[in-house]
Amino acid sequence: xxxxxxxxxxxxxxxxxxxxxxxxxxxxxxxxxxxxxxxxxxxxxxxxxxxxxxxxxxxxxxxxxxxxxxxxxxxxxxxxxxxxxxxxxxxxxxxxxxxxxxxxxxxxxxxxxxxxxxxxxxxxxxxxxxxxxxxxxxxxxxxxxxxxxxxxxxxxxxxxxxxxxxxxxxxxxxxxxxxxxxxxxxxxxxxxxxxxxxxxxxxxxxxxxxxxxxxxxxxxxxxxxxxxxxxxxxxxxxxxxxxxxxxxxxxxxxxxxxxxxxxxxxxx
Amino acid sequence: xxxxxxxxxxxxxxxxxxxxxxxxxxxxxxxxxxxxxxxxxxxxxxxxxxxxxxxxxxxxxxxxxxxxxxxxxxxxxxxxxxxxxxxxxxxxxxxxxxxxxxxxxxxxxxxxxxxxxxxxxxxxxxxxxxxxxxxxxxxxxxxxxxxxxxxxxxxxxxxxxxxxxxxxxxxxxxxxxxxxxxxxxxxxxxxxxxxxxxxxxxxxxxxxxxxxxxxxxxxxxxxxxxxxxxxxxxxxxxx
Numbered sequence: 001x002x003x004x005x006x007x008x009x010x011x012x013x014x015x016x017x018x019x020x021x022x023x024x025x026x027x028x029x030x031x032x033x034x035x036x037x038x039x040x041x042x043x044x045x046x047x048x049x050x051x052x053x054x055x056x057x058x059x060x061x062x063x064x065x066x067x068x069x070x071x072x073x074x075x076x077x078x079x080x081x082x083x084x085x086x087x088x089x090x091x092x093x094x095x096x097x098x099x100x101x102x103x104x105x106x107x108x109x110x111x112x113x114x115x116x117x118x119x120x121x122x123x124x125x126x127x128x129x130x131x132x133x134x135x136x137x138x139x140x141x142x143x144x145x146x147x148x149x150x151x152x153x154x155x156x157x158x159x160x161x162x163x164x165x166x167x168x169x170x171x172x173x174x175x176x177x178x179x180x181x182x183x184x185x186x187x188x189x190x191x192x193x194x195x196x197x198x199x200x201x202x203x204x205x206x207x208x209x210x211x212x213x214x215x216x217x218x219x220x221x222x223x224x225x226x227x228x229x230x231x232x233x234x235x236x237x238x239x240x241x242x243x244x245x246x247x248x249x250x251x252x253x254x255x256x257x258x259x260x261x262x263x264x265x266x267x268x
Numbered sequence: 269x270x271x272x273x274x275x276x277x278x279x280x281x282x283x284x285x286x287x288x289x290x291x292x293x294x295x296x297x298x299x300x301x302x303x304x305x306x307x308x309x310x311x312x313x314x315x316x317x318x319x320x321x322x323x324x325x326x327x328x329x330x331x332x333x334x335x336x337x338x339x340x341x342x343x344x345x346x347x348x349x350x351x352x353x354x355x356x357x358x359x360x361x362x363x364x365x366x367x368x369x370x371x372x373x374x375x376x377x378x379x380x381x382x383x384x385x386x387x388x389x390x391x392x393x394x395x396x397x398x399x400x401x402x403x404x405x406x407x408x409x410x411x412x413x414x415x416x417x418x419x420x421x422x423x424x425x426x427x428x429x430x431x432x433x434x435x436x437x438x439x440x441x442x443x444x445x446x447x448x449x450x451x452x453x454x455x456x457x458x459x460x461x462x463x464x465x466x467x468x469x470x471x472x473x474x475x476x477x478x479x480x481x482x483x484x485x486x487x488x489x490x491x492x493x494x495x496x497x498x499x500x501x502x503x504x505x506x507x
Contacts, residue, residue, distance in 0.1 A: 151409050151428050158408035194426060194444075196406070 011152030013123030027237035052216020100134030201236035285317030314343030
């Protein structure tokens with residue numbers, strides 16, 4: 001059995017790569033998969049905080065690469081899900097401490113025992129980005145429905161094509177259906193019109209993501225299981241597993257809240 | 269006009285960047301000539317990735333480093349050295365430069381290279397209409413295409429991408445990035461696209477920013493210089 005390496009990247013910072021990584025890794029683990037999340041943002045680590053595992057860090061990715069510990073020792077077991085692990089980034093080093101070939105070696109080892117290896121890429125297109133993309137089987141590009149984020153995502157699509165990493169998939173994060181309806185935000189179609197790559201998910205703007213992140217608990221795991229963002233992440237995980245899941249209907253017709261609650265009622 | 273006895277160099281836009289071919293002659297003369305040539309064309313060329321074809325000339329590490337330095341001073345990045353002699357290739361590798369190009373278009377045995385070295389032509393007297401670069405792909409943000417002749421894109425030119433051409437530019441798709449046609453000064457150059465909504469257009473020395481207009485259904489348009497200004501008109505077949 002060989003695991004699949006999925007790299008989450010974006011070019012622009014602040015679009016929600018780390019949140020997506022944490023939620024996607026958790027959603028896959030909830031489906032009973034063995035998952036390890038790797039924070040490749042060396043020097044500015046965040047994934048451990050979002051996953052609420054910061055205080056358990058003993059060894060990190062740089063320790064593994066430089067041979068100070070075994071791979072298994074750097075894998076922090078999640079508090080809630082039995083088959084979810086995190087390999088944190090080093091906080092005191094920089095991106096040059098790890099090379100793309102180091103990442104390939106680490107991921108090849110992990111593939112043997114895990115189903116999914118989800119890598120959180122740093123922003124930018126430099127060394128850290130190349131580290132994160134080098135071992136990838138599938139690249140997911142996260143963007144917001146904003147002109148600047150889409151511009152950077154376009155650049156990343158080009159770079160991924162040049163690396164021959166196969167067609168990247170697009171995840172649109174923080175969509176506000178109300179604004180789109182009023183023509184004040186780029187719609188999913190507007191974004192796809194520029195990027196022209198396959199869409200794997202659309203995550204609506206949802207306060208519960210911020211709240212869950214601050215509590216160190218990815219929104220897919222939080223008790224308020226009915227959040228639309230949580231459902232959207234679970235759908236993305238199912239699509240990665242090859243299931244054909246319809247996209248959430250995010251068009252507000254008789255007000256967004258009504259729309260979502262009627263949809264939720266349908267689900268339960 | 270360039271006399272036959274002048275040292276020969278050729279500068280040519282290829283898919284992988286700017287191909288500079290050093291012809292026969294005294295090395296120091298050739299370098300001086302190259303320096304002069306690059307200085308006069310600096311604004312057009314700068315930012316290019318340079319492939320230096322040195323033929324059977326034996327160049328040491330220090331000499332290559334000097335060329336690299338000279339190019340860098342003019343905003344050019346040397347990334348590949350094509351050489352017949354293994355020792356020159358070794359020196360290039362020590363500078364972490366490529367010594368062959370990916371794909372067959374311009375590799376060591378490639379035709380592109382041969383046509384470029386033909387001894388009697390220099391870039392000034394070569395009419396741009398002689399060359400055309402055809403790219404069947406979408407140029408995404410961050411892509412730069414520099415070419416001395418005409419450029420035809422089958423695909424879109426996205427915002428953040430740029431094309432700088434000595435001749436005309438035709439985009440069989442949506443043009444939303446930046447295009448500079450007639451970049452060597454040809455005011456008759458035109459820019460055509462199925463949907464002409466660029467960030468900026470330049471023809472020869474003119475620069476135009478498209479007016480803010482409400483969303484419209486795209487029509488093919490052609491931009492050209494009329495009375496000293498860039499204008500765009502629907503692209504029509506004359507009967």
